[in-house]
Structure formats: structure tokens, C-alpha cells
Amino acid sequence: VIKVNPEQKFTEPPRRYSEGGIVKIMEEKGIGRPSTYATTVDTLVNRNYITRRPSIKPTLRGKTAVDILENSFPVLIQEEYTANLELKLDDISRGNLTKATFLTSFYEPFMGKLDNLVKSLKPEKLDELCPKCHNKTLVRKYGRYGPYIVCESKGCDYKRSDAIIYDQIGETCPECGSPLVERKSKYGKFISCSDYKNCDYKKPIETKTRKKSKAT
Numbered sequence: 203v204i205k206v207n208p209e210q211k212f213t214e215p216p217r218r219y220s221e222g223g224i225v226k227i228m229e230e231k232g233i234g235r236p237s238t239y240a241t242t243v244d245t246l247v248n249r250n251y252i253t254r255r256p257s258i259k260p261t262l263r264g265k266t267a268v269d270i271l272e273n274s275f276p277v278l279i280q281e282e283y284t285a286n287l288e289l290k291l292d293d294i295s296r297g298n299l300t301k302a303t304f305l306t307s308f309y310e311p312f313m314g315k316l317d318n319l320v321k322s323l324k325p326e327k328l329d330e331l332c333p334k335c336h337n338k339t340l341v342r343k344y345g346r347y348g349p350y351i352v353c354e355s356k357g358c359d360y361k362r363s364d365a366i367i368y369d370q371i372g373e374t375c376p377e378c379g380s381p382l383v384e385r386k387s388k389y390g391k392f393i394s395c396s397d398y399k400n401c402d403y404k405k406p407i408e409t410k411t412r413k414k415s416k417a418t
């Protein structure tokens with residue numbers, strides 16, 4: 203779990219870090235290990251919590267994650283928690299702690315808290331009319347695997363994964379009316395419908411600076 207300075211609320215102009223700066227802070231605080239410093243930033247980028255361009259900053263998804271953690275799970279984002287977790291992992295690698303002991307003492311209470319957190323998140327009515335029945339409002343609900351959007355109407359089966367996971371680009375899908383989002387595959391970023399489980403609308407990202415030629 204990556205520590206975010208608790209004083210740093212994203213509503214204030216936050217201090218931006220360089221990649222080297224992030225690694226330096228991790229070293230100072232005992233978060234991560236030399237083997238993971240370099241990949242941590244990559245992992246955060248790959249999971250769409252932060253973006254590198256134009257400079258390193260949190261995505262909408264990253265900000266939402268921090269908000270939820272700050273409000274519901276403050277212990278988790280304390281740097282001592284992560285540093286302590288690293289110490290336990292070190293103990294396991296040295297054979298001073300068994301995996302089973304670790305899992306029961308540390309990980310399982312964590313998963314229990316996580317389930318409670320998910321249960322405590324109230325469905326949230328969105329300011330968006332269902333694009334399928336055009337009759338009821340959409341609602342955001344939370345499951346173990348993240349948020350999703352459903353239609354309020356019991357008789358309507360509209361469902362899509364939550365665009366919060368991806369950054370909305372402020373346009374709606376010309377085929378179904380759901381918001382368009384920026385997604386990522388191993389070939390790079392692209393625009394797709396947020397209801398991509400049911401709607402296969404996709405378009406490339408118009409890049410201003412450079413065009414990548416498709417190698418494969």
C-alpha cells in the first residue's frame with residue numbers, strides 16, 4: 203500500500219513529485235524494498251492510479267482510492283502500517299515468521315476489514331438517466347471487485363463497470379450513450395465505451411505529439 207502524505211488533500215494544490223523523488227521518500231520511510239522501488243511507480247501507472255504524462259500525478263481513480271482510504275481505512279495509508287508490513291515480509295523471507303502465522307495475524311483481519319468497508323459503502327444515485335430504459339436513474343453500487351453502475355429500475359438489466367475506474371473523457375458513446383473512458387491494453391491507451399462489456403465501441407486516442415506505428 204502506497205503512502206500518501208495525510209496532510210496532502212487533493213483539493214489543495216498538491217506537491218508533485220518526480221519519479222526519483224517518490225523512490226527517495228519510499229527509501230526514507232522504509233516503504234518498499236530496493237527490489238520493488240522501480241516497479242512501484244510502473245505498477246501504479248499500469249493500474250491507472252497515477253499517470254506519468256505530462257508529469258506524475260494521480261488519476262481520478264487514484265484520487266478516489268485515496269479518498270475512500272482516508273475516510274474509511276485511515277490506518278491502511280499510515281506509512282508505519284506499510285513499513286511494518288514490509289518488516290513482516292522480511293521476517294518471512296528470513297524464515298523467522300511462517301506464512302500461515304502472517305496470514306492469520308495480519309492479512310485475514312485486513313480482508314475482514316475490507317469486506318466491512320465494501321458493505322458499508324452506500325449505493326450512490328447518479329445524475330444520469332439510464333441509457334437503456336430512458337426511464338430511471340443510474341446508481342453506483344460497490345462489490346468486492348469494485349464499483350459498478352446499475353439501473354435503479356428493477357425491471358431493467360442495464361449494468362456497466364464503473365467509469366470511475368477509468369478516466370472519463372467527457373464524451374458520450376455514439377452507440378449507447380454511456381460515458382466514454384480512456385482504457386489501456388498492452389498496445390497502449392485507447393478510448394472505449396464505459397459499458398464495454400455490452401458495447402464494443404472503441405476509437406483510438408488522437409495524439410497530438412506523436413503517432414505510434416502498430417508493430418504487431
Ligand SMILES: [Zn+2]
Nearest residue numbers: 332335353358
Ligand atoms: Zn434502465
Ligand SMILES: [Zn+2]
Nearest residue numbers: 375378395401
Ligand atoms: Zn457504448
